[in-house]
Amino acid sequence: MKFSDLQLTTPYLALDTLFYDRVEPTPLEKPFLVAASQDAAKLLGIDEDVTMDEALVKIVNAEMKLKGSQSFAMCYAGHQFGCFVPRLGDGRAVNLGKVNGQNLQLKGAGTTLYSRQGDGRAVLRSSIREFLMSEAMHGLGISTSRALALIGSDTDVPRERWEKGAIVLRLCPTWVRFGTFEYFSAAEETQKLQQLADYVIDESYPELKNEEDKYLKMYEKAVQKSAKTVAKWQAYGFNHGVLNTDNMAIDGSTIDYGPFAFLDIYDPNYVCNRSDTQGRYSFRGQPGIVHWNLSRLALALTPLINHDAALEVLEDTFGDVYETEYTRLMYKRMGLQTKEEKDLSLLKLMLRSLEQSVIDYNVFFRKLSVYQGKRSEILELAVYKEYLERWLDTYDARVKKESFSDEQRHKNMLHVNPKYILKNHILQEAVEKAQKNDFSMVNDLLRVALAPFDEHPELEYLAKPTPQSAKNLKLSCSS
Template identity: 70%
Template sequence: MKLSQLKLATPYMDLDSIFFDEVEPTPLKKPFLISVSQDAAKLLGIEDDISLDENLVNIVNGSHKLKGSKTFSMCYAGHQFGYFVPRLGDGRAINLGKVNGQNLQLKGAGLTLYSRQGDGRAVLRSSIREYLMSEAMHGLGIETSRALSLIGSDTDVARSRWEKGAIVLRLSPTWVRFGTFEYFNAIGEHAKLQKLADYVIDESFPYLKGEEGVYLKMYGEIVKNTAKTVAKWQSVGFNHGVMNTDNMSIDGRTIDYGPFAFLDDYDSNYICNHTDVDGRYSFKNQPGIAHWNLQQLAVALSAIVNHDSALEVLESFGDIYEREYLAIMYKKMGLVNSFESDLELFKWMLRALGASPIDYTKFFRLFSRYNGDKTDILELVELQKPMSEWLDAYDKRLEKENLSNENRHKQMLDVNPKYILKNHILQEAIEKAQMHDFSMIEELLTVALSPFEEHSELEYLSKSAPAQSKNLKLSCSS
């Protein structure tokens, strides 16, 4: 089957018209294909090479409509940097419809009712980042929206300078956000809010249908999924950068890749978004912000969910997050048996990483082959004493394990990625692409989808950031 042979449905448009606005995409000039993710295509039931579909570029450009498709943008509100904005919505995203459990959406396809002062466009640099990161997060085993294809164009887009427009065709089982519920609560449309909850249960939590207290249980699932996803972010050193409630998916997956970053050297205080002057969305604050966002969702649901009951459910967030996070981190450390002292050993490790300092990803990959010889690890650090002392304690802790070094190494290599799409690597790919060389995008897509494997021919993609590029702050991609 080809992409162009898919037949879409638009169940979201069965809701009242206040939920969305019908809008046609505005095609880019002289569009051309940059990349496709065949792995993402499998979600749609497509096994054929989608790059060979003669209609692909026009589908992504919005000039060829799939059978059954009705194009629309979704309305929502949101707390942005802690302040409530009563109406936001898809300012540059246009939905095509749904097939095989995936909602297809074009990002950068032109003006919508919700564009406000924006132009409805996305530029090449930010589109490359979203395209690759959507697939990279999936490769890391983190719940995320996916990216099916990326096209470029000859359309000029005004930012701080003139740039070329691009569009990403992205997929997600849902595009409903915390902010969607906030919108209907804010305007007092509680009957419509309940309709939205019913839609969300049908789309994301069908196993809850018919249960007593179904809306409270839905909220519990949202709390659980969000806690687990943020725990995975922290484990790989991912900083989302803009955890506004309108950027929080109702099913807990990662969406809306703006000024994101992965840690270079370990720094829990890292802020990747330069507009985040107060550090609200710093790396260490992400679990707390997720909890705060869930509190706002509880308020938004208060017309259909008893608020006190919701807050009781929310109390589970911390335990779920910590259990998930520590389970992952202990695996990254190669610990199988469990002891009370492991928590302090883990905290000590983070202190040593911060004091050394050392590249977070490089450390864990090298650590996955640690056999008692500190040389390779200590060569990576500027200040060796904190790391050396911690490794002494770790050696003693390993005496309580039964695994052989070989088996421990294997287990650690399966959870400690070699390839993380750091910003300095993405920037290299962007600069090449701006010169119409898209080869590095394909190389990055390869390692993004299999980050735990060795790719000898792509070894250079695992290099640490040069000193001047470490833990930089980024502008909001657009």
């Protein structure tokens, strides 16, 4: 099947018109294809090369419509940096419809009813970052929205300077957010709130449809999935940057890539968002913020479920799920297959040692994946080596207790410790080339994003260490 042969449905439009606003996307001038993900296209049932579809650019640029498509923007509220904003919505995203369980959305496609003072556009710089990171998170096994195609244009868009406009065609099993529930709860629209909950159960949790206490169980599912997602962020060193309740999907998917970053050096206090002057969304603070956001969701659902029961679910579920998932992943990253009583202490000691050593977080794990007692390749990564020396003494003693051979342990670790991480300095290099109409690096990064654990000898340059001047930078929300 070709992309242009897709037949969409629009079940969201069966809800009351308060849920959305019908809007037509605004095309860009002189659009062109920057990159497309065939892997994401497979989610839609597309088996032909999506880049060979002559209609692809026109559809992403809203000059043509897919069959069945009816475009609209969704309404929601949200807690932004802890402060409640009663009316937000898709200010620059336009929904096209749904196919194969994926909701198609254009980001940067012009103004909507919810744009407020915004222009409804996205620029090439931030669009490249979102396109690539969506696919990279999937490559790491983290629940995320996907990106099928990215187009550039000749349209000028004012930001801190004039930049060129772009559109990302992104996909997600749901675009319903915590903030969508907050909108109808704050407006005291209980009937609409129930309609939304029923829609979410149909879309994301159909197994609950005929269950008793289905709304409470829906909430429990959201808690579980959100806890697992943030555990994976922490395990791989991902800092979201803007964890507002309107940027959290009800199915736990990572959405809305703005000023995000993967850790360069291991610094748990790192804040990637330059606008976050209070450090609310620091790397270390993400599990607590997700927990807080889930407490806001529990409050929003109070007309449908008992609030005390929801909070009990939150307290009984979130921490256990988070800790189980986080330690499972971290033990695998450390190469531990059997369980020992002191493994948690070994993990905590490792994290303290990484922080004190001033060392690249993910490069450390890749080197550890082939470690056989010769420490020089690991120690040369560290500014201060004595902390790692002491930890490696403990680690060496621990791995001797493993029933697996060194060869099997290394093989297992190489499947969980990526060689390629899309760090900000490498993304910035790709952006700068793209701004000169060279999109080769964007496509190179797409390849390693989807297969980050593999060796790509011809793309070795994408695994280079972060320059000292580019480590753990802060980024702007401007996109």
